Amino acid sequence: MSSHQLLVLVLIQVILLLLPSIGAAKLFEKAGVPGWKAYIPFYNTWVMLGLAERPRHWVFWQVIPILGWFITLGIYVEFVKVFGKFKFWEHALAALLPLIYFPLIGYDAKVVYTGAAPVRKHRKGVAREWVDAGVFAVVAATLIRTFVFEAYTIPTGSMEKTLLVSDFLFVSKFSYGPRIPNTPLSIPFVHSTLPVTKTNSYVEWITLPYIRWFASPVKRRDVVVFNFPAGDTVINLDDYQSRVPYYTACRTLGGGNIDSGRKIVLGNPDQYPLVLRPVDKEENYIKRCVAIAGDTLQIKNQVVYIDGKAQPFPPESQTYYTVTTQGQPLDEAVMVEEYNLDINSNEVSSVPGTSNQYHMLLTWVAHEKMLKSGLAKSIVPELADDDPQQPLFPFVPNSTWALDNYGPIWIPAKGATLTLTPENYPVYERAIRVYEGNTFEMKDGKFWLNGQPVTQYTFRMNYYWMMGDNRHESQDSRYWGFVPEDHIVGEAWIIWMSWNHGVRWKRLFNKIK
Structure with a gap:
């Protein structure tokens, strides 16, 4: 575990300890304890355990990475019991929303300190025991999946032989900093679609902007899991989805003209049912980062060049x-x-x-x-034969760019200013318009940004260029362009299982390089 990753875990623990402080200070005062003690991390939970007459050695368990988070939430539940809070929903609020729940009961004049004696006399029913255990398991798994690591399965051969079909991975969420879900109201353990009904697994009653705690940039040659950038709109049929992206289908139907193809798709909703997806519900992809923000990439006879320097091939590509x-x-x-x-x-x-x-x-x-x-x-x-049905980004007619001879292309960087030209408009138009949320168009050789004429644009995010190690069998940035930083899920970390008509034992617990 790197020092950065350890720092992320410690900071999350400190934040958890400080979340209920305002309300906990009032509750301490009701129990005859000075309120300032609620604002000192770890000491505040020491006091809570003393008031609840629970083992104080639990405080030290909080320093264990990840496990300590759940110990802290458990201490909060034990603490509210000494104020007469025994119902399931009260314990759920204490664990999940201490920032809100503790002030609510702290400033409620009706809530009084009852001590630990009533807690010892209270008995939960069998059903309640099972419910509590189930909820704790779901909450723990969801927090781990969101902030620490997530299991991922390799579905295609685009990364062979670095990663094989039916390799099972753990993806580290804190390598680049945990990303807060854009759609927090969703069903746990599924991605975008429910298995049987094929309906959305989430609702957008509440949506959050891009937030990443303790962000750390993607490094060149990292193997990265990210949300498919061209997956914001999908044709919701098994033969399409990310296999044939919506934008590729539109270009094909329009004979190379995406606007003509879009009219065909929108005019036939029964034949081409569309679904719009928020960033965190776009399909997960896994590729290798070959160029980072600010790099200029070019491919010559399969060799990737960054800023004019040839890059080594990944060993198992x-x-x-x-x-x-x-x-x-x-x-x-x-x-x-x-x-x-x-x-x-x-x-x-x-x-x-x-x-x-x-x-x-x-x-x-x-x-x-x-x-x-x-x-x-x-x-x-052997150079690849380009497929006319799969045009290459940035989809410029009569371009000489090919899979194995591509570019040069500059990767946008946060804070970098680009002088706009008719030649680079098709390269950066989607990043400026879709990923960065602007209205942007070119009319009569002039550029209009949010209704104002401009000649330059300053990017607000870093971008990355992703490619599969199996260069001729990979749908990657050469087909759909840049990956914005808000699409980054995590770093592929370790293979915990591999299966092909039996366990591939030699691959187990191999770190991904």
């Missing part, structure tokens, strides 16, 4: 190469053990008309090892 060998037959056992290749699969195939050339799906580690061992005389990357 894979792509197809044409491999020329020394002429000896390929040994099946050696290929599996040394290069992690199955010569009887589509990972290896002979180049027609040759005896020593092969198409091979190699990781970068295997690429380097094959050259070093002398098995290969040469290894040449």
Whole structure:
């Protein structure tokens, strides 16, 4: 655990200890204790435990990362009991909303200190015991999922072989700082849609702006989970969703003209049912951050360049190469053990008309090892054939940009000012308009921001460029552009389970690099 992560946990604990202070001060006074003691973290819960006649060693358990949060909430529940609060809803408010509930009862003249004797005599029914246990489990799991880590499953091969289909991960929420949900009123343990009814798992009666506690920036080469930026509008059918994003479908239906395609979709709501999603309910994606805010990225023959400097390939990233060998037959056992290749699969195939050339799906580690061992005389990357049905960002007609030869493109940075031009308008228009919440358009070569003519724009957020390690099988930033900082969920941390017709034991508890 890094010092930053530890600091985040400690600060959250201190905030929890200070939340009820205003109300707790009045309650202390009712119990004959000076109110100022409520404002000293840890000492305030020491006093609460003394008044409740509960073990004071609970105070020391509060310093344990994460577990201490729940100890604190439990102390609050024990404390309100000595003021005659025994009902389920009263305990729920004490644990979940101490900032509001403690002042309510503290300044209520009818609430009096009764001491610990009535608490010892009070007995809960069996049903209440089960309800309390269930609620505590749900609250604990929700808090952990929101602020600490979340389980995630790899659904596709876009990150192979760094991550494999059916790897089960823990995603660290405090690597970049816990993000407060935009839609706090939602059903726990599901993302955007309920399993059976396919209806929304959340309501937008209350929505919150982007808030991230103790924010820390994404670093280059991190493996990141984020909300799919093009997932704010989806065609709510199994064949679409993020598989065929709404904007891609509109361009396809419009023959490259997104406005024409949008008219077709909006004119046929039964055929193309639409759902609008807030940021935190957009589908989760996992990719590697290859460029951070302020970088200029370019791809030349598969190699990523940042500010003109070539970047190393991720060790387990894979792509197809044409491999020329020394002429000896390929040994099946050696290929599996040394290069992690199955010569009887589509990972290896002979180049027609040759005896020593092969198409091979190699990781970068295997690429380097094959050259070093002398098995290969040469290894040449095979460039991808671009799919006309999947145009590349920023969707400029007749662009020469391709999957393996892309850019250059500048990644927006918070506080950086961009001079607007007709050439960069399609690159940054969505970021300025959608992600940063402006009205923005270009008319007759002039730019209008929130109704005012402008020549420059200063960005309010950092942005990132994400790509899959399986470069030719990944729907990533090359197809839909930048990832804003408010879409970042967390850092992929560790593989806790991996399954493919049985447990892949060697992958268990591997840290993700």
